Amino acid sequence: MIVCFIAFTMFHKNRMEAHYSRTAAKKKFAPTGGGRERDYPNDEDDPDFLVPAIPEDTPHIPYIPLRRSDEEILQRSREYYELMAKRRTVRSFSTEPIPQEVLDNIVRTAGTSPSGAHTEPWTFIVVQDQETKAAIRSIVEEEEDLNYSKRMSRQWVTDLKPFATTATKPYLSDAPALILVFRQTHSWREDGRKRMHYYSEISVAIAAGILLAAIQYCGLVALTSTPLNCNTRLRDLLSRPVNERLELLLPVGRPHSEATVPDIARKPLEEIMIKV
Numbered sequence: 001m002i003v004c005f006i007a008f009t010m011f012h013k014n015r016m017e018a019h020y021s022r023t024a025a026k027k028k029f030a031p032t033g034g035g036r037e038r039d040y041p042n043d044e045d046d047p048d049f050l051v052p053a054i055p056e057d058t059p060h061i062p063y064i065p066l067r068r069s070d071e072e073i074l075q076r077s078r079e080y081y082e083l084m085a086k087r088r089t090v091r092s093f094s095t096e097p098i099p100q101e102v103l104d105n106i107v108r109t110a111g112t113s114p115s116g117a118h119t120e121p122w123t124f125i126v127v128q129d130q131e132t133k134a135a136i137r138s139i140v141e142e143e144e145d146l147n148y149s150k151r152m153s154r155q156w157v158t159d160l161k162p163f164a165t166t167a168t169k170p171y172l173s174d175a176p177a178l179i180l181v182f183r184q185t186h187s188w189r190e191d192g193r194k195r196m197h198y199y200s201e202i203s204v205a206i207a208a209g210i211l212l213a214a215i216q217y218c219g220l221v222a223l224t225s226t227p228l229n230c231n232t233r234l235r236d237l238l239s240r241p242v243n244e245r246l247e248l249l250l251p252v253g254r255p256h257s258e259a260t261v262p263d264i265a266r267k268p269l270e271e272i273m274i275k276v
Contacts, residue, residue, distance in 0.1 A: 053117045053195060084213065085266075090221040091165065092256040093175040097128075102218060103177055103252075109214040113207035116198030119187070122207050125180040125238055130173070135237055137172035140249075143229045144169065151228065162262055171223055175251035179222075180234065181208055182244040201247075208248050215252055225249040 068076070107124045115121060127133055144167035148157060172178065183204040187195045197203075215222045227234065231246045 051189065053119050084216060087212070087216040088221070088261045089223050090255045090259050090261065091163075091171055091223055092259040093171050093221070093251060094254040094256050095174055095176060096254055097176045098220065098253060102220075103179075106211060106214040106218065106220075106252075107179070110207045110211035113203065113210050115203035115207075116200065119195065119197040119200070119203075121184040121187075121197035121200040122204050123182040123184060123240070123244055124211075125178075125182065125240070127178040127180065127238075128176065132237075133173050133175075133178060136178060136234060136249075137169055139233045139237065140169055140172060140225075140227045140230055141167055143227065143233075147228050169225075171251045172249075174256075175223075175253040177252045179211070179250040179252055180238065180246060181211070181248040181250070182235070182240055183247045185243050185245060187243065204247055211250070215250075219254075220252055221255045222250045222252045225251065 103126050107126065110124060111120070111122070113122075127136065148167045181204060183200050184197055185200060186197050189195045212222060212224070225248070227246065227249050230249075234246050234249075235242075235244060
């Protein structure tokens with residue numbers, strides 16, 4: 001009996017190990033995260049893949065930033081905090097247009113963001129055409145009706161009530177510009193092979209933060225909108241390739257003269273910072 005039990009146990013253990021090995025192999029090479037492709041697949045076995053994202057002989061040059069005194073650094077840190085502390089999410093926009101060069105500059109600023117292996121995995125679509133904005137609004141509102149009524153949890157909808165946000169999104173057609181931030185899961189090399197993008201999600205998130213800071217710095221406002229279940233339809237509307245995924249939709253402009261925001265406070269420093 002003992003011998004049979006041990007034999008059965010070892011047989012079962014080997015079958016389980018083989019199963020997990022096959023599962024791990026499938027996960028290793030298969031897309032993850034709801035169909036998203038891995039940022040760094042195991043392609044080291046194929047030497048044809050081993051080409052750097054930028055030329056291997058890229059020269060390194062001296063980095064000599066402007067040297068500032070401690071007093072100047074302190075003053076600038078205070079001024080920048082005071083500026084950014086006034087940033088608020090606005091849901092009511094003036095229709096007054098924004099100079100094109102301003103939009104160019106804030107997107108250029110977002111493009112200075114760091115990224116994994118300098119792959120710069122972002123595409124910023126700036127929409128000012130009124131018909132396209134109306135089409136975007138129609139898609140978002142249609143999906144949001146379903147989100148609020150069926151897809152989002154009751155707690156989620158309850159948490160949004162103080163912000164007076166609903167499935168109706170007039171700011172998508174009122175704001176003079178919409179900036180849609182797409183994340184490139186990968187791009188293509190000149191030889192037709194995939195060019196992998198490492199840490200693409202965090203890279204795009206950092207770029208979005210810099211974009212918001214640039215919008216605030218030049219005196220405009222924005223709404224950080226993450227349109228749930230709209231990726232495919234908006235990507236198709238804007239003729240974007242399948243390797244791009246919509247991460248953020250930002251209405252950008254001046255606030256409406258009667259715009260209001262909730263009277264809320266941010267967490268104090270002692271709740272968000274730990275000194276070691």
